[in-house]
Amino acid sequence: MVFHVEYPRILPERRPPGHEPAAPRFSLRWEQPVGLLVCAYFGLQGQNLAWDEQKAFFDRLEASFGTDGPVAHELMRASDETGAVNAILVAYWLDATTHARWERAAPFMAWFRDPARLEGPRGVWRETMHVPYDRHETIYSTPDYAIGLARTPGATRASITTNGYFGAMRDRMPVSAIDTLESPLGAVPPRRTPVSLGRRLKATFPLNLISIRSGQYWEGAGNEQTADYIDHLQPKLMRGMAHLASHPEETGTLTLRIMTNLDAEGRPRAETSVHGYFLSMAHLEEWSRSHETHLDIYRHAIAMNRLYKEKREVFTWHEVFALLPGAHAEYANCHGGTGLLPYFADA
Amino acid sequence: MVFHVEYPRILPERRPPGHEPAAPRFSLRWEQPVGLLVCAYFGLQGQNLAWDEQKAFFDRLEASFGTDGPVAHELMRASDETGAVNAILVAYWLDATTHARWERAAPFMAWFRDPARLEGPRGVWRETMHVPYDRHETIYSTPDYAIGLARTPGATRASITTNGYFGAMRDRMPVSAIDTLESPLGAVPPRRTPVSLGRRLKATFPLNLISIRSGQYWEGAGNEQTADYIDHLQPKLMRGMAHLASHPEETGTLTLRIMTNLDAEGRPRAETSVHGYFLSMAHLEEWSRSHETHLDIYRHAIAMNRLYKEKREVFTWHEVFALLPGAHAEYANCHGGTGLLPYFADA
Numbered sequence: 001m002v003f004h005v006e007y008p009r010i011l012p013e014r015r016p017p018g019h020e021p022a023a024p025r026f027s028l029r030w031e032q033p034v035g036l037l038v039c040a041y042f043g044l045q046g047q048n049l050a051w052d053e054q055k056a057f058f059d060r061l062e063a064s065f066g067t068d069g070p071v072a073h074e075l076m077r078a079s080d081e082t083g084a085v086n087a088i089l090v091a092y093w094l095d096a097t098t099h100a101r102w103e104r105a106a107p108f109m110a111w112f113r114d115p116a117r118l119e120g121p122r123g124v125w126r127e128t129m130h131v132p133y134d135r136h137e138t139i140y141s142t143p144d145y146a147i148g149l150a151r152t153p154g155a156t157r158a159s160i161t162t163n164g165y166f167g168a169m170r171d172r173m174p175v176s177a178i179d180t181l182e183s184p185l186g187a188v189p190p191r192r193t194p195v196s197l198g199r200r201l202k203a204t205f206p207l208n209l210i211s212i213r214s215g216q217y218w219e220g221a222g223n224e225q226t227a228d229y230i231d232h233l234q235p236k237l238m239r240g241m242a243h244l245a246s247h248p249e250e251t252g253t254l255t256l257r258i259m260t261n262l263d264a265e266g267r268p269r270a271e272t273s274v275h276g277y278f279l280s281m282a283h284l285e286e287w288s289r290s291h292e293t294h295l296d297i298y299r300h301a302i303a304m305n306r307l308y309k310e311k312r313e314v315f316t317w318h319e320v321f322a323l324l325p326g327a328h329a330e331y332a333n334c335h336g337g338t339g340l341l342p343y344f345a346d347a
Numbered sequence: 348m349v350f351h352v353e354y355p356r357i358l359p360e361r362r363p364p365g366h367e368p369a370a371p372r373f374s375l376r377w378e379q380p381v382g383l384l385v386c387a388y389f390g391l392q393g394q395n396l397a398w399d400e401q402k403a404f405f406d407r408l409e410a411s412f413g414t415d416g417p418v419a420h421e422l423m424r425a426s427d428e429t430g431a432v433n434a435i436l437v438a439y440w441l442d443a444t445t446h447a448r449w450e451r452a453a454p455f456m457a458w459f460r461d462p463a464r465l466e467g468p469r470g471v472w473r474e475t476m477h478v479p480y481d482r483h484e485t486i487y488s489t490p491d492y493a494i495g496l497a498r499t500p501g502a503t504r505a506s507i508t509t510n511g512y513f514g515a516m517r518d519r520m521p522v523s524a525i526d527t528l529e530s531p532l533g534a535v536p537p538r539r540t541p542v543s544l545g546r547r548l549k550a551t552f553p554l555n556l557i558s559i560r561s562g563q564y565w566e567g568a569g570n571e572q573t574a575d576y577i578d579h580l581q582p583k584l585m586r587g588m589a590h591l592a593s594h595p596e597e598t599g600t601l602t603l604r605i606m607t608n609l610d611a612e613g614r615p616r617a618e619t620s621v622h623g624y625f626l627s628m629a630h631l632e633e634w635s636r637s638h639e640t641h642l643d644i645y646r647h648a649i650a651m652n653r654l655y656k657e658k659r660e661v662f663t664w665h666e667v668f669a670l671l672p673g674a675h676a677e678y679a680n681c682h683g684g685t686g687l688l689p690y691f692a693d694a
Contacts, residue, residue: 134479177380179383179444184450204674324673
């Protein structure tokens with residue numbers, strides 16, 4: 001079987017009547033029913049964070065996975081706007097009870113909670129998302145490369161036609177048939193960077209906050225397509241990200257991490273992803289629909305897909321979650337601009 | 348249309364093959380799709396809490412409802428084990444965005460958050476549950492009396508056959524087809540009553556915590572059935588509740604509030620309900636299945652249903668939620684035994 005959730009629609013679909021997508025695209029489906037997805041990001045943060053420190057952090061996490069650990073995970077690195085390096089492990093569970101059991105008992109979590117984490121020049125953070133199935137959507141440019149949620153057991157990629165028009169992201173998320181996914185906040189709240197060094201702060205996700213992880217993979221691509229990616233697509237992508245990061249009120253972009261996947265020795269792979277939180281899906285849609293930085297990325301990606309067709313060696317994908325409210329992010333001894341701290345740190 | 352969610356079953360149903368229920372029962376359905384239910388309890392707590400204080404609290408809440416307020420609510424009162432009176436308003440929303448907007452803007456919430464709430468002899472508390480549709484179930488002994496969630500717009504009561512056997516509660520909750528709803532905690536954690544007077548404490552729901560509101564209504568019942576209720580069913584019910592409250596480790600009962608519905612002048616109606624949190628559905632099932640205090644209640648209720656059939660004037664019902672994790676309960680200047688504080692107060 002292929003599991004999926006659909007609602008009787010009370011809100012209009014965005015897909016134009018008779019729409020035929022310009023390029024084939026794929027969405028994740030599982031062979032078994034999936035209730036709650038859990039996605040957790042773990043970070044170690046510091047200036048001049050050497051690989052041996054990053055490795056020790058990753059090793060500690062991986063060593064604590066045991067039987068209740070994630071069913072898929074990846075190692076990544078990102079520099080942030082303060083120049084700090086963040087060693088980041090993203091982990092996925094398809095069973096929330098297993099995740100909760102892990103969180104309670106994992107030696108890593110005892111280390112994470114230890115007051116000793118508030119001392120010295122390093123910070124640690126985590127952001128944990130519980131995502132009901134109907135509040136997630138994915139898109140992949142190929143069924144062949146598994147990354148993110150697609151690496152979890154039972155995941156397959158199904159061909160879709162809800163792509164290639166503005167509003168397709170929303171249409172792909174099952175709950176959008178019955179929920180406008182509006183932010184109760186209306187506008188981005190004032191940015192404040194709390195006093196956070198030496199402290200452990202929690203942050204609360206507001207309802208319908210959007211988490212998007214958007215990825216690029218060109219490992220094994222030939223010279224021609226690699227050159228096109230490096231010379232043309234990546235700069236457009238970076239220009240788009242820079243626009244978002246520098247216009248938080250207008251675009252609803254609360255934080256962006258431009259992450260590079262790492263191999264086991266800490267070397268960058270030909271694979272990146274951007275993890276961002278947006279105030280609402282409408283904010284993200286507005287940028288996609290109308291801003292030249294996104295249109296530039298989009299047009300180039302589509303042109304290359306048309307040019308190379310099934311020989312395309314640069315793959316792109318994303319996974320999007322519309323979050324439920326609650327305190328699920330924790331920052332210990334991190335700088336005040338980390339993650340959601342500037343907007344949603346608990347009083 | 349009648350909306351409902353069903354999953355392809357990967358866990359066995361508890362219903363015995365060929366089961367025919369002994370008595371007709373009903374479950375809530377809505378005429379429109381419902382994604383997230385929100386149920387919030389608000390309390391004012393104090394020794395010798397007079398009606399004028401209770402009324403001022405209720406009035407303040409109701410005056411703040413406005414356009415984003417709940418679509419159904421009730422006024423109740425409960426005494427707790429310290430002898431404190433709790434004036435309780437339970438409120439229901441069918442739209443989580445509306446609820447979140449209300450929570451942000453309501454004058455009541457500004458009053459609730461005011462540091463002045465930490466002074467004087469009164470406490471205030473709230474417990475807010477976001478319940479995906481697939482994590483709720485209801486049962487009513489009659490389709491005729493609307494209470495709790497059944498008072499929300501579009502609610503109807505559908506005749507069911509998932510009743511009258513042990514495990515029926517679980518079978519009625521859609522997610523139980525794909526999730527065992529196990530508690531990641533395994534056992535009830537040690538009870539601690541935190542220093543809480545003069546402080547504002549939050550508490551975190553663990554995954555799969557069960558919230559049950561179980562109600563009794565005999566307003567307008569004739570002398571015979573009223574006498575039977577008062578003399579026979581209510582004492583059995585109270586004996587069952589006393590057993591649960593005094594055996595938290597064994598039964599998973601973390602807190603119980605025996606509440607009486609009030610009319611607009613604060614007089615008790617012939618209507619009560621018990622709101623409890625249980626560590627897991629398995630705990631609640633075990634009591635229902637095997638303990639003589641529950642069998643006593645159950646047998647008497649069924650016997651009276653059989654005796655009076657459609658002339659039965661005492662109605663019973665419950666609504667059950669299997670909760671998602673997160674910090675969603677807040678206690679300001681309340682005693683340390685209030686609600687979830689003894690088990691799940693945030694450090």
